[in-house]
Amino acid sequence: MLKKLTFFLMYVFVVVVLYSFVTVSSNFEKNIKGQENHPPVVKIITPANNNSYAWNTPIPYKIKVSDPEDGESEFQEISSNDVFLQVKYLADATKASAELKQGDKSEPTGLTAIKSSNCLNCHAFTGKLIGPSFYDISKRYPNTKLNLDILEKHIREGSSGVWGNVTMPTHTELTKEETREMVTWILENAADPNVSYFRGTEGYFTIKPPVETQQQAAFVVTASYTDHGVKDKPKQNQRGQDVIIIHGK
């Protein structure tokens, strides 16, 4: 009798222990899932996909971003300055649908590094801000190893007197790899006549007829936003983008 009772009690004990273990671990799992970072949803509100516009006229654009963690761009929870638009010339419009499908194409690491540092407080892609534009920098320095070394050093150690008397502060927090990627991106891409960059959830862009205008020419317009991840896990940042095609007429 006593043996049976002991056995029964042991049985109850084991069931209770197992049950609480399962509950605790599933709650634990839920907690971890709760900290997961979700990708932002980026939408180009205007212009509409496949619209045609006259060359050289300003085309108004508007982008909306929603992110489960960061909030809504409409309510200024997402800074307009963190939203970007890239307009790329495509000589052959028949390739447009292939471009549209590349929705998850990632951004060059150098450009991501520039966006996530403080560079854009002082530099614009085109047009002078506090410092020279990336366009002007890449026009001045051909893409050689020597120039990469010089510019990298100037970013990390600061610079003055090259472009005027305003000083660029030091960036000692950046690694050599990060500054190399940034400078490489600037020298390789910033003066590309086929791509222009815009910052902000709204504004205007212009499509210029390329040198040899083709009937089939189109522009790939990509809006993007990289979120801030979950607190304490900044490396989990996710990028969202929306791509449309615009035609020149």
Ligand code: HEC
């Ligand atoms: C506080 C403003 C400020 C910030 C932030 C800043 N820059 Fe600059 N940058 C300048 C100014 C001003 C100059 C021109 C300095 C000069 O005349 O020597 C400059 C010059 C440069 C040059 C050209 C240097 C040369 O020798 O010709 C590069 C490349 C550059 N910046 C890249 C960057 C990058 C990349 C970042 C972000 C990591 C950055 N800058 C952040 C203000 C800034």
